[in-house]
Amino acid sequence: MPRHVPLPIRQTIWNRFQDGQDVRTIAKDLGLSLRTVRRLFQRFRSENADPLATSYDRCGVATPKPIETLVQAVLELRREHPTWGAGLIRVMLRRNGLDGPLPATRTLQRWLLRADLAPAPPGRRPSSDTLRAARPHEVWQMDAAELVPLQTGQRVCWLRIVDECSGAVLWTEVFPPGPLEPGLARVDPGSTPPGLRPLEPTRSDPGRQWDAVGFGAGRPADGPRTVAGRDRGRYRLQPSGNPPGQWGG
Incomplete structure (x- = not known):
């Protein structure tokens, strides 16, 4: 964009233009380029109104008016x-x-x-903080496993409830219970089956859990045997040290 010519200089060029001086003489006397003086001469000849008035509307890029x-x-x-x-x-x-x-x-x-319409809110909503349970029995977690293969080739499913704070296993149900224990009668889930000790209060140590509980595959003469698993994971049923023939519990 060419440099702006101050109004006093344009007034001097306009006066000399009216006196009939040529472009080269005016440009040499005022220290301007020939192109600048020629551009002003063209404007003086084409303008019907005041040729010295500012034309700021011609500055910048013209943008069409929107529909x-x-x-x-x-x-x-x-x-x-x-x-x-x-x-x-x-x-x-x-x-x-x-x-x-x-x-x-x-x-x-x-x-x-x-139009003074505020920008739309961000598209991604703020994430909420997930708080872990601070006391035993404040939150229980339910975990299910389906069609887990045993060494016998049979597939079983189980449902387990775990205390979130301590990691204690509160309840486990294995399906199908009938073929695994044909001699045991179905009991109410809220009661303790015969031969098993009732659940004890959970410990507050979150690094360990209570042992997993189940039955052996065969029923000895003195009743069902308790199968205990080691603390090798919070949500996995681990095999115990009992003799082969039991199902994993």
Whole structure:
């Protein structure tokens, strides 16, 4: 963009232009380029009004005036859907059957800002903090396993309830219980089966858990045997040191 010519210099050029001086003489006397003086001479000949008046409207890049119906459609979508951003509004304009080229997303953002419509909130919602249980029995976790193969080739399922704070196993049910223990009668889940000690209070140490409990595959003469597992994981049933023939519990 050419450098601005101060108003006193333009006034001097205008006076010399009216006196009939040529471009080269004026440019040499005032220390200007020939192109600058020629451009002012052309303006003096073409301007019907004041040739020395400023023309700031000619500065910058001319932008076409937007279609008012399109601007109102954009503003109406934002008012109806405050969480929609400019990009989504642009997509919905096309889906609504608007023909012709659409303005860029940045243009829609300027329209929304000019209409005093605040920017849409961020699309990703803030994540919530997950708090772990601080006391035993405050939160129980339920875990299920399906079709776990045993050494015999049979597949079993189990359902387990664990205390989140201490990691203690509170209850375990293995399915199908009938084929595994044909001689045992079904009991209420809230009661303790014959031959098993009742559950004791959980410990507050989160690094260990109570032993897993189950039955052996065969029933000895003195009743069902308790199968105890080692503390090798919080949510896994571990094999015990009992003789082979039991099912994993």
